[in-house]
Amino acid sequence: MNKEICYKCERKATSREHVPPICLFPEMKDTKGINYRKDLITVPSCDVHNSKKSDDDEFLLLSLSGLMKNNPVGNFHQITKANRSLKRKNKDFIEKQILRNHKYAKIKTTDGKFRLVSIGNPNTERLIDCLEHIAYGLYYQEFEERFEGEIKMVLEFIEYADENMQTFKKMLKKSFELEYESNREIKGENPKVFYYQFLKPDNFGLIALRMVFYETAETYVSFKGKNAKEPFDLGMKFIQNGFKTTFEVGDEKFEFNK
Template sequence: MNIQTCYMCDEPAITREHVPPLCLFPEAKDVLGLNLRNDLITVPSCDVHNSCKSKDDEFLMVSIASVVGNNFLGYLQTQTKIDRALRRKSKDFLQKEIVRNMQHQVIKSTSGKKYPVLKGNPNYERLEKCFEHIAYGLYMHEFGIKFNGNIKMLLGFVNYNDPNTKNMMGLVKEKFETEEKPKEIKGKNPSIFKYQFFEPDAFGLIGLVMTFYGGTEIFVAFQASDFKDPKNLLAMELIKAGIPTFVDMGDKTFEFNTKKE
């Protein structure tokens, strides 16, 4: 008997997990009758990595659907399903669970229309945990095997305060746009979720870009367990050591550990 194992661990799979979580896809009643749950991706899962992470799934939905720059469907999700979920929570749920140092602000669109927004520090660690599960699930769906190794991740929708991280975000985006060899953009419901894998680079790293609600981007690099850092990744070690470093990518130069007046 061929027993499948979980997409995240070596336990036997007893169920299937939606990747991304089902709750991210709006119900027809909330989006003008549209069917945005066509051919959703599922992967084999143990119980721990499926039903036992429902709170993380809800956290992710509340955290990203209303990100500034998302499409109208993300806005509708915020005004319907997320609004209903928040009404069931305590008054300080957003402050405690979603956005730290929360502030209410109003922004204007290019047409002059005003929108209320929340500004603050997201729960990075929990967000990365949620996106890690999705990335591992997509890897199994794409390649048919569980990924063994580590992943590196940057959240494209987060405004990082650290200059080095900001520049690394720019470097990663430029690398994906100019040097990586993309595969087909996939996702049966692209207005809610789409993803794109990239061919392994010269070092064997496999890139992945995930996009939620048309505007929330996550950049992922899969590093296999047998991966050995090549010597010409010296720049990354210099950056970690705090040494001023300049990295050319495409026609741009990115500076790290440099102090500007």
């Protein structure tokens, strides 16, 4: 272990970090014997990027397990482990740490019952920081080396105030759906909790990654290595400069600057 380098920095590894954090995977005491913690991914880590970020791991658990569109595993994890965690917090914890302008609301479920849900503005900056750690870990797992360069990330499961960003995330989702049809290589031994998919580098050397939590919450990541070419896309330049631009992806059209 002492010869290994941390997945995130140049420090020597002193432990191994679960990628994603183990707390996102339900415990057997809550699942009546179903083991969602088998064959989890771990990568070498220093103390700074493992034991000292436990608060971020809990934040991620509370943020992702509470999404309304989660599969039954995510919903069950929310009413068990996540709720136990919340009971240990101050009553204003959600407002201060998870959702700004937080309030409760009742929604009608498909079986005609009502469910109490939380509504508010997510702490996007902290979410991105937590998800970046996972992306770095998966890159290390996939390529057996630490990523050096620039990461950009789009969260499909949040609503962006900018209309172009909303359209862009829908276009990314469609692009990955088409890629999945032609390349079904997804990884992750517990896909009901988490799975991921890397795409081959494009002509600029950029590498794309899709991470999916509880079968619905998707995050799209772009890795631009330190030796990658500076990408240039005329259509994206038009968007950035305010021109009305349309992209066709499969059988769908995506309009920007409408």
